[in-house]
Amino acid sequence: MVAQLVRLKLTLLGNTFRRSVWQTIGMALASVYGLGIIVMVVAAAVLGGTTDPVTTGQVLTLAGALVVLGWWVVPLFAYGVDATLDPQRFVTFAIPRRRLLAGLAAAGVVSVPGAVTLLGGLGVSFAWWREPLALLAALAGALVAVALCIVGSRATTTLLAPLLGSRRYREVLAIVAVVPLVLLGPAIGSLTSTFSIGPDSVGEAVEPLARVVAWTPFGAPWALGSAVHDGAWGLLAARLAVVLATLAVLWTVWDRALARALVTPPGGETAGAGKGLGWFSRLPATPTGAVAARSATYWLRDPRYAASIAVVPLLPVVMYVTGVNAGAGTSFLMLLVAPLVAWVLGFGISNDVGYDNTAFALHVAIGVPGRADRWGRALPVLVAGTPIVVAFALVGCAVAERWDALPALLGISAGALTTSVGISSAASARFVYPVPKPGESPFKTPQGATVATMVAQFAAMGLMLALSLPTLVLGIVAIVTGLPAVGWVALAVGIVLGGVVLVGGVRWGARTVDRRRPELLQQVMAFR
Template sequence: MVAQLVRLKLTLLANTFRRSVWQTIGLVVGSLYGLGVLVLVLVAAVAGGAADPVVTGQVITLLGALVVLAWWVVPVFAFGVDATLDPRRFVTFAIPRRTLLTGLALAGLVSVPAAVTTLAALGVSLAWWRQPAALVAGLVGGVLATALCVVGSRATTTALAPLLDSRRYREVLTVVAVVPLLLIGPAFGWLADGVEVTVGGSGADALGEVVGPLAQVAGWTPLGAPWALASAAGEGAWALLVARLAISLATVALAWWVWDRALARELVTPRGGGTAAEGKGLGWFARLPATPTGAVAARAATYWLRDPRYAASVAMVPLLPLVLLAVGLSNGAGGGLFLVMAPLAAWILGFGISNDVGYDNTAFALHVATGTPGRVDRWGRVLPVLAGGAPLCLAFALVGCAVAGRWDALPALLGLTCGVLGASLGISSAVSARLVYPVPKPGESPFKSPQGAAMATMLAQMAAMGIVLAVSLPSLALALPAILLPQPALGWAALVVGLLTGVGVLLLGVRWGARTYDRRLPELLQQVMAFG
């Protein structure tokens, strides 16, 4: 049965090449990128081991701990639970849970990120190719590190998934998970500062003085212990090797137990089967005009406020000040970095409607059955974001200028923010009528990532970012010199150009998206229904 699950995952991966040209391109690009990263890691490990295996081991321990942390945290909020082998689909087959866990764990290795992580974890042991004992310890550590990444990732995503049904828990989890990742930036900044301070010695000595204490601490944590096995063996510290091996094994066993308990709960008590919520009036439908556009806008506003699947876009915006603070601490940029807060929030909010049709799922059939025109559909989705996002971006612009002490930059910043918000909303309105990709269905956990969704989302984000950047170039060309030089006259010009650009792209994008929507309405419905 374990082999059957692995073969099934391989079959699903192979079918990716037949599902969509874009998914095929994304998989090929991701594979080439992963291969390049793998080659770089292996060359650096061999070269570093030949030059100074002690410092190389310390760097591997630190970077390896960050890799494990990324495997545990990033999939929860960026990509979600891998749904290609949803365990709940095997309930009726009466597969023993331990067998199912083993099969899912091995099947979790069948992906580009898992393959790159596995080969890199084993390959870094080549840093100790001159010391057989350390080389063997490095291979053992690589196996344990890979198991920790895969099993720990499944344990965290499966255990935390039900909490996303509650908006309060979702917001708390977002903050708790993002804050440790924000510490990575200051840590690297502190590392760079330390190397500069100790630059009086050789490069390896300076780096060792900085990373040595950090690696010593990381080696005693569950995240870094498996990566530090080879260093302990290379130094002949056998007691330390045994202690770190015990920490690694205990962590893998604990992650396995958490995953087992969480999976048992998922199989026995499926989520989304509770009683229906008690009605409390018409909500936004009573507040907005009783017109077709008002009805679509009311439904879209309800999505933004109550649908957990929109949490990623909503939750990141309040965290922007914290993110910028962490980045500012790491590179010494100071309060000036807060000037990018408003344009960045505008882009995040605007891109939030780039796959609204996919989020509708079967409810999109109502638009088809009632003959909702494209103009009504596009404006109904834009207006709630515009009404809520414009005041928020204005507040961020005022806060950014206040923190930076640059009130002279306010006109340029407002122009750039308006341009980015209008451009991102307009481009999203046009793109969402042409490109639809799989998303979690209503009632499912936002942590779940349907097959092919991660790569499609990444490609859509990259394309949208490039187009928004291209149409925002006139505003950027005026706003940047107005802020950096500074030039007040250019700031007022940037305000005018930004407003014109934002309004123009918004109108054109909505109009283009409406025409595409009217032309492709049957195809859109067919795509959405296929996701079910």
């Protein structure tokens, strides 16, 4: 049964290369990139083990602990990203549960994350290549660590499946999950700038933490090589006991959770009681008003849109930390927050038709005019985005103590918001690419969507930048020179030029929707 499930996973993985040429190209590029990262990490580990094995072992313990922790935590945020070999699909098969567990565990390695973790873990073990016994212990620890990754991720997701399948949980989690992802880069940069680069400083910084982490299930398997290197055989036995005990507990939890899931699979969610018409009762009863009400509801309730909103309040933090780490001050970077927020909000509707999914059929069935469709999607962003952008511009000028730059900053921000909304209104009527379906994880990448998404988004961003250049040039000149007259000119140019692009983009998008409405529906339906 184990071999059968592994062959099934390999077959499913191989079939993904036959569905789309672009998907095959994207997978090949991702594989080459992943292999390059593995080679770099392994080379660094081997070099470090040759020069300073003690510090290298401590760093590997901390890095490996993060890998195991990521395997346990990330599936909770990206639940439903990989549904192949879902245990629910084996409910009608009379497969003994223990064999099913073993088969699913082995098949978990047959994936890009599993293969990268296995190859990387075995590769970094060669940091102990000068000591055969330490090398054997490190290799065994890497294999056990991969087992902890696979079994731990399966145990947590199977145990929490009823909660993870809740729509309210996904809506809240979509917002919460963005916070650590956005702050990860600044946090790493802050930690890097805190410690000097010298090996002595690195050892002093990581030694106390590595000593504690080595006693946890996350770091214990990666610290087996260090224990053998130090000749601490009792410590080796204790760490191995921690690993094996944790693996046994996780296997038991997964076994019982799977038994419950196979007998009582999760059912559909019951609809809650209605609480009024929401935005539909507040906006005019016109085609434009109806589309605007639905778009406003999407922005507040759909996790796929909520991810864009969650990034907005984090941008000032990212800019501030980046400026501090760079040692160049935070004034200029804080002035960039308002234009970035404007761009993020406007770009959020660049694939609105794709996010509609099958709901776009209603627009086709009742013949919603293209003008109502485009303005209905653009108005919520403009109405809600304008005060938000102005507020960030005021905060940026206050933090940077550059009130003289306010007119120029408002001009750049206004131009960015209106230009991005106009280009997005035109782009979403012409280029539709696959996105996660309603109710799915917002982090899911549909099959064959990577290259198409990148091409469409880069084209739209390039056009936005080109049309914003006059305002950007004037605004930067005003901010750098401090000339108030140039700042007011930048404000006027930003409002006028952005307004022209907005109206032109909406009109072009409206004509495109009227002309290509059946083709758009056909494209959306093909993504099912």
